[in-house]
Amino acid sequence: MTNAPARGVGIGLRAPHVAEVLATPPVVTWLEVHAENYMSGGPSRRALERIRAEYPVALHGVGLSLGTAGTPDAGHLRRLRALVDAIEPALVSEHLSWSVSGGVYLNHLLPLPYTEESLAIVADHVTRAQEALGRPILLENPAAYLRFAHSTIAEPEFLADVVRRTGCGLLCDVNNVHVSAHNLGFDPVEYVDALPPAAIGEIHLAGHSANDADGRTILIDDHGARVAPEVWRLYAHAIWRFGPCPTLVEWDTDIPPLEVLLEEARHAERVAHAAGDAETTAARAR
């Protein structure tokens, strides 16, 4: 098993590409998988273990529902811990959202009202998760289509507060920032600038689509296209702001050939290098 950290630009590994990655390992520095897809036994789990022998692998969870009021699902946390023990991932991440209510898993990363109550709940659940896993996690900003009237805290401020209370890191999904900024009407650059740079442990990139909703365009975070030009610009700004950061290209809808993801990853490398040079120049100027 390689002990290398996740560095540079990786890709999200999805089921249609697993056999190809095993047969002809592509040139890519690291891979990320959805933790819940590998909590079974059998062939898929064995495949992940073989892939882990060759690449640093990050586990991206979608099931902890860290924002659900009440106690977190101890059984699910145990399953995640078992997977973490077996895979020894380079990074473990989850979402600032909720998916579980009344014993039902809604299979969506649903938005929270950003209140003191939510902050206490999320911080408590992140702490419990980190204690159960024996390691810090990264918390990802969600893509949002609505916001609650009684929110009193801005999202980046809320994330920074969770970092302060729990010691967790952040996963900044720049496509989510762009999508939410469009749908909720805020400035994506100001959002990135409001995040604590030292806490950023990973960046996500993905494509989105535009839908018409009652005559208004809503951006949908469907991970079904190449990264949009505005998101590349925001990514360059994020690298300039945060410094070099492991970056991941995700694709989940209408998954294209593996080569397309690798092309996107190479493009991200170029954008990050250019932004990194700009950052160095700016630092020298300072």
Add this chain to the structure above:
Amino acid sequence: MRSAWRTPPATRRRPLRALGELQDDVRRALLGGDGEGIERSIVADGLAPEARLAVYRHHVFTSLTEVLEAAYPVVCRLLDRRFFGYAADAFIRRHPPAGPCLFEYGGELAEFLADFPPCRRLAYLPDVARLEWAMNVAAHADDAVPLSPTTLMAIAPERMSELRLALEPSLGLVSSAWPIDRIWRANQAEAGAEPTVDLTPGGVRLEVRRRDDVVGFRALGEAEHALRRALLDGESLGAAAEAARAVDPALDLAGLLTALMREGAVTGFTLPPAPEAA
């Protein structure tokens, strides 16, 4: 510095509803389509709260329908994809997922279809769904090492009937009054040969297993099925043998057990503690 217009935290008014209540309302709005409790809490910002909720609802239903389509490809084909989508919509409302591992989602579909009025005339449909669910379970079952036959030789012969055997985790049994094996095969993409299935030959007893990473099934004889059914249900070897003999008094029990071992279908056993010596 805190803006003057903001209420200081100590006296800040409590939110209109606690987070748990809000989440109950959102869940009801997404699954039941009744957003009345929640819409006032959502900022419109140029788009009606209901239209914003609809973006989430659309994803919940389409993504879960895709999960069901992947687990039940033959049921989907038998019903036609659009009608399957209609049935899935009703199923998701009644049986939403209980947990985030979606390879475990959808096991109640057979029972649901049996009671779903538009499908009542397709009497074989619930059993086809049971077969596909058993195949889905087999695909994700844990690996297990087969028990060596010599392990069982160490057990005193007079205690053999008390043994409870653990069968390999992918092994499942599905029996039906309909030829669901032929219905399944006729609805594979590469089939084409048997466009209609004659339903008169009657029932089958199928064993589903994953072997060498491929999930398949085969028909079992009545006595063999009875034996494996009883073992799978956790009966002792003695009780399982009795169940099999009830079907076929002349059965070759040793032969059936040897086959079970040879197929690597037994992965463990338990034996109750020996009674105290008198």
